[in-house]
Amino acid sequence: MVAQQPYVLFDRVEVKYSETVSGLRSVSLEIEKGDFVWLLGQSGSGKSTFLKCLTREVKNTSGSVKLDGRSVTDLKRDEIPHLRRQMGIVPQDFGLLPNKKVWENLAYAMRAVGKTRRDVRRMVPLILERVNILHRADAFPNELSGGEQQRVAIGRALINNPPLLLADEPTGNLDTAHSREIIDLLFEINRQHGTTIVVATHDLMVVREFPGRIVNMEFGRIRAAGEPDEMDGSDDGLDDFEPVQVRKNPLLQEEDSRLLADDPDFEDDFESGNRGEPSLNPDSGDEKERPYA
Amino acid sequence: MLDRIEFLLSEAITSLKRNNWMTFAAINTSAMALFILGGLTYLYVSVSAYAATLQDRFEMKVFLKEGVSVEQKQALEPRIKAIDGVRSVVFKDKATVLQEFKRDNPGIEMETKGLELDNPMPDTYVVTYRELRKADEIARVIAGFPEVEPNGVNYLADEQRFLDQSLVAMRWLGVILGGVMLLTSGVLIYNTIRLTIMARRREIRIMELVGANRFMVWTPMFIEGVIQGLTGGLLATGVLFVTHVIVGALMGAFFRGQGIGAFPLASLLTWLLIAGGLYGLLCSYLAIREPKRKLKEAKA
Known part of the structure; x- marks a missing residue:
């Protein structure tokens, strides 16, 4: 009897951006269909790289990534669009088109994947209702709150009715109340449709508040993984989840040296907790460091 | 199928409108280049044909x-x-x-x-x-x-030599002037497409995120280049036709009713449209190829 393959399988996955900078280091993880998984970690811990390996924005240097039994690593370039139609991707910055209304943002994405006008007319209201934003269908993105924009981004990720939804820091730009709303919405999608959901976040407060499997990432490795109750009291890294860990991150030492050279006061500021500028996150561009608790 | 075509065309037209001045410049320069190339070729063919009739007399x-x-x-x-x-x-x-x-x-x-x-x-x-x-x-x-x-x-050695050298000069003038103009228009079409790619980088990113295939992502840019080239060809034919009519009228007035031959509208229009369209396609391809290559290198 052949054992059933997990829905998402990472097997000793390594990603090297250069000789000295690694994104992932021997990451192995299995995710079952219908799971809700938190990828928890600080900036530079490898969460985004993990998601990018799944979407094939990044190709792993070694190891194997499989989705529903099929190798993602070995996909040819022409096959990547098909892979992406099997998943919904919610980018960190919402990625909404500012000159298009809410419904047009969804319609545009649907037309781009070959849906007909009839499909668009039928599906857009349903999706907007599903993410509770139908009442703002005619608004432009700049007229929406952060939470509403995130709902639209989630709605757009659902246009292909995907069995897998990947969200990169979906609460990163939101206040606590809106963060809860968005996570509630993701859980609702998970419960109602059995959609497998993987959320990358650094927001420990949100993770502690909601159920789901936690995968704690650090320096491109998985430090611990399990349900919250399994991780209580274990060496899961959640208790010492503090900004100071960034200082220890060997992946970022090269960047630190450069920053120290550029700004002699940086080290003093860092020790005193003044972390306003600059960003140390290689994945998130100019994103500022945020408090972790 | 019609839905897809309509989507691709509307994307291309949106881009053309978005870069309106650059589009204007690209179309006009293409038209100029094709006018010079087409016009001098037409003149060369006409004079050569005339010279061929003269040869019987020489x-x-x-x-x-x-x-x-x-x-x-x-x-x-x-x-x-x-x-x-x-x-x-x-x-x-x-x-x-x-x-x-x-x-x-x-x-x-x-x-x-x-x-x-x-x-x-x-x-x-x-x-x-x-x-x-x-x-x-x-x-x-x-x-x-x-x-x-x-x-x-x-x-008539001198006269024949003059006629022959005029034909050669006309051919080289066409090649050089037309070549320079063609190169300029090519750079403009290339730049317009590059600007389009820059202006549409959000859309391209969204398309790639939701799983649009490469055909849907890049075809509007090809269409854009082809539209620029075709419009340039159409304009060039129009200007050539007007020039032909004016020259014909002038010759009629100065040489006692002896005008010039009929304008080969259909064949010239066809050739200039084909040339413009292909040129637009080539420039778009070059413009698209470059950022895609850089994107690939950045990912690698």
Whole structure:
């Protein structure tokens, strides 16, 4: 009897951006269909790289990534669009088109994947209702709150009715109340449709508040993984989840040296907790460091 | 299917509108380039055709020495015919030459009266040739035959040379001017597409995120380049047509009703549209290829 393959399988996955900078280091993880998984970690811990390996924005240097039994690593370039139609991707910055209304943002994405006008007319209201934003269908993105924009981004990720939804820091730009709303919405999608959901976040407060499997990432490795109750009291890294860990991150030492050279006061500021500028996150561009608790 | 085509076209048209001034510049420069190339080609073909009709009128007269025997004269004809570029060789004896001279110069009957008795005209071969540019070479070879009088090869050397050089100059002018304009328009189309890619980077990212295939992502840019090239071709044909009408009217006025031939509208339009469209496609391809390559390198 052949054992059933997990829905998402990472097997000793390594990603090297250069000789000295690694994104992932021997990451192995299995995710079952219908799971809700938190990828928890600080900036530079490898969460985004993990998601990018799944979407094939990044190709792993070694190891194997499989989705529903099929190798993602070995996909040819022409096959990547098909892979992406099997998943919904919610980018960190919402990625909404500012000159298009809410419904047009969804319609545009649907037309781009070959849906007909009839499909668009039928599906857009349903999706907007599903993410509770139908009442703002005619608004432009700049007229929406952060939470509403995130709902639209989630709605757009659902246009292909995907069995897998990947969200990169979906609460990163939101206040606590809106963060809860968005996570509630993701859980609702998970419960109602059995959609497998993987959320990358650094927001420990949100993770502690909601159920789901936690995968704690650090320096491109998985430090611990399990349900919250399994991780209580274990060496899961959640208790010492503090900004100071960034200082220890060997992946970022090269960047630190450069920053120290550029700004002699940086080290003093860092020790005193003044972390306003600059960003140390290689994945998130100019994103500022945020408090972790 | 129609839905997809409509989507791709609307994307291309949106981009054209978005970069309106750049589009305007690209279309106009393409039109200029195609006008110069097309116009000079048309002029070259027209003048060449006209020159071809002139060639029948251009002839070379070869005067033979006194005392050349009939056998020698007969043996000379195939030798002249064998020269490369010679179309025809016709022999005219002294009597015929004198008769024609009198016919062509009706005012000098008194001076030519009685010349039949002591005809000073030489026996002559009239030689026509296929290409103007070969006239000098043919003349040189014929002048080398012993039966031919020294300086006995007579033709309109300077006029023929001028006509031939004009055609060559026109061809080079077309190639250089048209080439420079074509290059400029190519750079403009390329830049417009690059600007489009920059302006549409959000859309491209969203398309890639939701799983749009490469055809859907990049085809609007190809369409954009082709539209620019086609519009340039269309404009160039229009300007050429107007130029043709004006030149025709001017020639009619100055040369007593003698106008120019019919404008080959259909063939010129077809060729300029094909040239413009293909050129637009090529420039778009180059513009798209570059960022895609850089994107690939960045990911690797």
